Amino acid sequence: MARFSAEREALLAEAKERVAASVNDDSLIIQAVTTMEQLDHAANSLTKKAREWYGLRNPELEHQVKDHERFLELATAEEQKGSQSTMGAGLAPEDEEAIATYLAAIRALYEERQRILAYLERKMKERCPNVTSLAGATIGAKLLSHAGSLERLASVPSSTLQLFGAETALFRHLRDRRKHRSPKYGVLFNHPLVQKVAQQQRGKAARNLADKLSLCAKLDHFKGEFKAEEYRRALAAKFTEW
Numbered sequence: 001m002a003r004f005s006a007e008r009e010a011l012l013a014e015a016k017e018r019v020a021a022s023v024n025d026d027s028l029i030i031q032a033v034t035t036m037e038q039l040d041h042a043a044n045s046l047t048k049k050a051r052e053w054y055g056l057r058n059p060e061l062e063h064q065v066k067d068h069e070r071f072l073e074l075a076t077a078e079e080q081k082g083s084q085s086t087m088g089a090g091l092a093p094e095d096e097e098a099i100a101t102y103l104a105a106i107r108a109l110y111e112e113r114q115r116i117l118a119y120l121e122r123k124m125k126e127r128c129p130n131v132t133s134l135a136g137a138t139i140g141a142k143l144l145s146h147a148g149s150l151e152r153l154a155s156v157p158s159s160t161l162q163l164f165g166a167e168t169a170l171f172r173h174l175r176d177r178r179k180h181r182s183p184k185y186g187v188l189f190n191h192p193l194v195q196k197v198a199q200q201q202r203g204k205a206a207r208n209l210a211d212k213l214s215l216c217a218k219l220d221h222f223k224g225e226f227k228a229e230e231y232r233r234a235l236a237a238k239f240t241e242w
Helices: 002-022 024-054 058-062 068-081 092-127 127-135 137-145 150-153 158-162 165-177 191-198 199-220 230-242
Strands: none
Touching: 024 058, 024 068, 024 092, 024 137, 024 191, 068 092, 092 127, 092 137, 127 137, 127 199, 127 230, 137 150, 137 199, 150 199, 158 199, 191 199, 191 230
């Protein structure tokens, strides 16, 4: 009986060590960026409802300000100053309070997103400075999340890295090649260098960017030198020639 108890304790100790070893900077970065993505989705959906609700009171602001975060800032400021002259309905104090409380709650989501982004930027700069400098913290973290780890990101072909974030479109293409074209980019579509080129050149730009990011991931994983800015300048020069 004592032997079984000792074996059980040894197995538990080994399991604890494995769990502890599985928690590293990569897993923390992945949790942060996926949390930020969920906050973006939630805040976007809730702000659309806030626009409808606040539009009953102030339809002018709802239509004039397109940026969600700016809309919440202005709407909250107006609520704090009191009723303004608008074409909207005059609401009872209870209704005004309900709307103001809802607006404040959504603004808190945006503030939390900024806090997580600041944390993510610090972790990414420490973990993969080259990838972060060339891709930005958010895009770099999304690439790492799709790969599963920096080690994996450093080992995948650049053509695979290029399509991280386009898995659904790729699967559609593989199921029916005649009906669906192969995607040319995933999360790299949002990179400023890709956005600056003409639309017909964006696939080519994403491919070149993926090549350099693949090198950046290798440098970061194997603790190589910092070359991201050199790569950025080379890409920017190449893209301006197109």
